[in-house]
Structure formats: structure tokens, C-alpha cells
Amino acid sequence: xxxxxxxxxxxxxxxxxxxxxxxxxxxxxxxxxxxxxxxxxxxxxxxxxxxxxxxxxxxxxxxxxxxxxxxxxxxxxxxxxxxxxxxxxxxxxxxxxxxxxxxxxxxxxxxxxxxxxxxxxxxxxxxxxxxxxxxxxxxxxxxxxxxxxxxxxxxxxxxxxxxxxxxxxxxxxxxxxxxxxxxxxxxxxx
Numbered sequence: 001x002x003x004x005x006x007x008x009x010x011x012x013x014x015x016x017x018x019x020x021x022x023x024x025x026x027x028x029x030x031x032x033x034x035x036x037x038x039x040x041x042x043x044x045x046x047x048x049x050x051x052x053x054x055x056x057x058x059x060x061x062x063x064x065x066x067x068x069x070x071x072x073x074x075x076x077x078x079x080x081x082x083x084x085x086x087x088x089x090x091x092x093x094x095x096x097x098x099x100x101x102x103x104x105x106x107x108x109x110x111x112x113x114x115x116x117x118x119x120x121x122x123x124x125x126x127x128x129x130x131x132x133x134x135x136x137x138x139x140x141x142x143x144x145x146x147x148x149x150x151x152x153x154x155x156x157x158x159x160x161x162x163x164x165x166x167x168x169x170x171x172x173x174x175x176x177x178x179x180x181x182x183x184x185x186x187x188x189x190x
Contacts, residue, residue, distance in 0.1 A: 025055035094130035
């Protein structure tokens with residue numbers, strides 16, 4: 001059973017999930033300059049104006065088929081530290097795929113795990129999804145540990161599936177069912 005014990009479904013001990021605001025563009029530009037942000041590809045440089053336009057677009061975006069992006073900010077200082085969201089869904093079958101990005105200066109502080117946990121609670125309890133998937137590079141041990149800690153299980157490996165940095169890399173498919181997550185969810189009852 002999904003637990004409901006917090007004052008807000010969007011706030012945890014360390015982070016609060018909120019909509020992206022137009023003024024967030026500077027943080028997102030800074031995150032993109034972080035070394036190893038995604039570790040997935042070398043992107044062309046982007047202008048400050050492109051970040052402004054993107055943040056403005058995100059600020060007014062609608063939630064199409066439960067696909068959305070939320071800003072992750074700290075509860076202590078209200079500092080933007082990353083994003084979390086649902087970027088692919090299979091509503092008829094009851095699955096969704098998540099994505100999380102935490103800026104390099106804010107990693108390994110529990111922000112990502114708590115943000116994903118809040119997203120999972122919402123999607124399982126409020127949107128009635130049955131399963132969550134995550135596609136993670138095989139060399140990204142931190143993200144694999146994060147998902148395992150939330151109850152995800154390795155469901156498969158797409159061998160040499162993504163090309164970047166001059167070679168092909170494996171992609172690990174991680175999955176968790178609503179009841180598996182609920183059994184591990186440590187948030188207490190009211």
C-alpha cells in the first residue's frame with residue numbers, strides 16, 4: 001500500500017519538486033557545463049538565449065500523457081539542484097520511464113534518490129502506473145546503485161546500444177513494480 005504521511009506529496013526531507021520557472025535557465029546552463037553531466041554524448045555548445053527559451057517553454061509546458069519535467073530544489077536553501085521527470089509512458093500497459101539529472105556539485109547527497117522516490121509515489125499512487133523503467137549506462141555505477149536502492153531490478157542489457165566518446169556502450173534496463181517499491185518505501189504513515 002502506498003503511504004501518505006507528508007504535508008506535501010512534492011516535498012521530502014531534502015528536496016522539493018516544483019515546476020520549472022523561466023529564471024531557472026542560468027542553473028540549467030551551469031549544469032550543462034558540468035564535466036560528465038550525462039556521460040552520453042558531446043553536444044554542440046548552446047547559447048544563453050537557447051537556455052532562456054527552453055526554460056520559458058518548460059515553464060508553460062503541459063503534461064501530455066503523464067510526460068513531464070520537474071525542477072528539484074533543496075528544502076534547506078531552495079537551491080535548484082537538478083530535474084526529475086517521466087519522459088516516456090505506456091498508459092495502456094501501465095509503465096513509465098523516468099529520468100533524473102542532478103548537477104555535479106550536488107551529487108551523492110541523497111537528492112536524486114529522494115526526487116525519484118517522490119516521483120514514484122506520485123506515479124504509482126495518483127496516476128495508477130504499475131511499473132517504472134530506467135535506462136542507465138552500464139558504466140554509471142552511481143545511478144545503478146541509486147535505482148537498486150529504490151528497489152529496481154536489472155531486467156535486461158542492451159549490448160553496445162549507444163555510441164559516444166568513440167565507442168559503443170551497454171545500456172542497462174532497470175525496472176520496479178509498484179508493489180516492490182511500496183515494500184521498500186520507508187516513509188511513515190501519518
